[in-house]
Amino acid sequence: MPKPLPALNTTSTGDIAFLLLIFFLVATTMETDKGIQRRLPPMPDENQKQQDIKVNRRNIVVVRINAQDRILAGGVPMDVTQVKDKIVEFITNPTNSESLPEKEMKDIEGFGQYAVSKGVVSLQNDRGTSYSAYLRVQNEIVKAFNEIRDDFAMVNYGSKYADLDEEKQKIVREAVPQSISEAEPKNVSKKR
């Protein structure tokens, strides 16, 4: 009869596995790639004469951030927390006011006629503006558009934009386009 094998001491396997674990902890990152996504306008052709796209004055709201991170939206100095409401009011134009953007009847596939606002938010900054202030304003503007989209989705589909299926989201996107223009860099503040 062969001798029974002595049980292997397995205490150290845990330690070996721990070493592996520590290797993975060091060598990898748990990256959460989240951010505010934006599409830049294409560079105008140099050979082509630059033609100004005629945008009616009432259709544009200028949000300026100067080198001191102060904000001027539509000619009114304001705090960053007020920007969202300003944009929402500007884009939706609830009272159909003359000074706020006009609306254009558009035929949206799968939805029908809808008065799409022609408003454009133009974001201008100074070279000395801090990135955090810039992104906070960007964030507020995106928040405003998200709020309008949520409203539209709530009224028409009874749920929030994020909970809709792909097709309906496309309709909402078409009804409420995110028209934000990031202007060419220029110095907003006056030279002293």
Add this chain to the structure above:
Amino acid sequence: MASFSMASTSDIIFMLIFFFMVSTTMRETDKLVMVKLPEASETAKLERKDLASYINIGTPVKDKQAEYGTDARIQLNDSFRNVSDIRDFIAVEREAMSEGDRQFMTTVIKADENVRMGIISDVKQELRRCSALKISYSARTVDKVQ
């Protein structure tokens, strides 16, 4: 005292390893600049991580400051670069992608919150020139920006 079996500890740790292997990605570049991302609440998740190229902007890390100073610098891959190098960087990144994926290429701008917009405007202008138009301003997601 009877020693109890340690055979299962390795299995437990292995499970932890698997968790980390699945949920993390390999570090691809060393950080040369310090980046504290700004906060934002309306962030969207990057759909395709493999189609992203990263531009880090910030102050050089402590042990590089003697050489590169404390002004904000641009880091592409593993070295400090200038705005003019972005063109080549984008070209190389684009070349590495398959034909059909190129249009979905996203440039992720990871900039420190204290960076001035001047450098970022320059980067944006350069990206427009190379028609890398999809960008994402990397941010920490918070419920409410205070």
